Amino acid sequence: MDELTIGQVSERTGLSVHALRYYEREGLLVGSVSRSSGGRRRYSTFDVDWIRLCVRFRECGMPVTEIRHYAELVAAGTGNEEERLQLLRAQEARLKHELSRMTECLTVIRAKADLYAQHVTAGTAGSLWTGETPACLALEAGVQPV
Amino acid sequence: MDELTIGQVSERTGLSVHALRYYEREGLLVGSVSRSSGGRRRYSTFDVDWIRLCVRFRECGMPVTEIRHYAELVAAGTGNEEERLQLLRAQEARLKHELSRMTECLTVIRAKADLYAQHVTAGTAGSLWTGETPACLALEAGVQPV
DNA sequence: GCTTGACCTAGAGTGAACTCTAGATCGTAG
DNA sequence: CTACGATCTAGAGTTCACTCTAGGTCAAGC
Known part of the structure; x- marks a missing residue:
């Protein structure tokens, strides 16, 4: 139950499976989704929550490139919190x-x-x-x- | 001063001259803009106000096709007010x-x-x-x- | 073993809304 | 009269965010 398939994640997030693969290709996810022995994607709870956040970001008009940037900051780990904050504040202002x-x-x-x-x-x-x-x-x- | 060129209208509405021609081609304007003897567009005050309305509609996410529909209703003259109202209410709800x-x-x-x-x-x-x-x-x- | 349905990749296609290009014309200033 | 900047048309190109296709793989049920 901590290991969902792409179809299940599609149901839970409202994104199509195509869109889910697209988001991953485009680097919107933090790192990449883990895989089963057979090569299928297995999404963790964190993955799903993050994707839901991405959906929120997209809904409010944040471009894909900027979400990628944010994801890269998060993937890079601690130390860039100011930059993340700036991004968030910028989006807040635009919104x-x-x-x-x-x-x-x-x-x-x-x-x-x-x-x-x-x-x-x-x-x-x-x-x-x-x-x-x-x-x-x-x-x-x-x-x-x- | 009731007869602006496309450049002047561009300044006043924030649309590019390309976009202004595009809007006309796509039937977003009520009827078509009048022309000078040499074939250049001459926009009336009404045209400019209407275009500003179109900009508003676009800003709130109304698709071009629907603005065209609305423009067609207005061009058709009185008798379809209920339909215009429906369109407006639909957009209001979506908004x-x-x-x-x-x-x-x-x-x-x-x-x-x-x-x-x-x-x-x-x-x-x-x-x-x-x-x-x-x-x-x-x-x-x-x-x-x- | 076979079928079936969900999944895989790489890459092409789509729709919306412009945006730009090329090549020609207009009209005003010098 | 000439130059030049604004405008004209038709149509091609661009960007964004997906969406779909083709051709194959995986795994559960019969």
Whole structure:
């Protein structure tokens, strides 16, 4: 139970077996996965946890090359903690940036959707949608509150 | 001033001129941009606002094909507001999902970074980093609070 | 022993979203 | 009139992160 096959790890992490082999090839894992006598991969609990961390990193937009860099630092052992910290902080900063951009987008989309909802429930007779420069277009392009 | 060149629009939207032409080719703009007598694009204020909206959509992960769909609905004129609303709501839902996933990642990264920061300021003599199964590795793979 | 399904490697293919190139044209400044 | 920088089109190239293929190996059940 500390020795999972690639298929089991695929189920547990949500990555395809192809992706798991790809991650290993690309050096995203700390060292390489151990093998059975027949040459099949046997993943340890640590491996699986690490892969889950990689999935997290990827989900938040961290590029593969940077995860590899981090994995290399971890593989190198103690002594480079400052560098790991820097990497983490950099990713944290980027993520915060990204989050605020996305929140802005959400605000815009919500504003537009709410206006549409209002219009749809009010029926097509609404005066908003007639006239020379239809407010429809203003609504489309103009509503950018943030 | 209601008639900008592609270079000016590039400056104002942050998209490259290549990307602007690409967006038009791909049908992301409502109709097509008007042209000068010599065949150069002349962007109206509406065009620019619309492009900014497209940038927002792209920033929040909306695929190009879906933006095209939305643009087609807008180009088709009134009568399909429900469908536009559905598209917007779908994007809103996906965005909320994405936001919560990213917030989770941020939590994980912060937790790891804070532990590292603690270690780094405490100096390498910390007992955390010695022993048979170094806590270093536990820290790497195990810290997944969310 | 045979079948079957999960696994192996190396390497080619895919889709998305640009990005760049080549070769031509436009239009303004000198 | 000429030079030059911005623009034009069509289409090829790039990057990223996988995903798939071909041709073979391993191991459990019948």
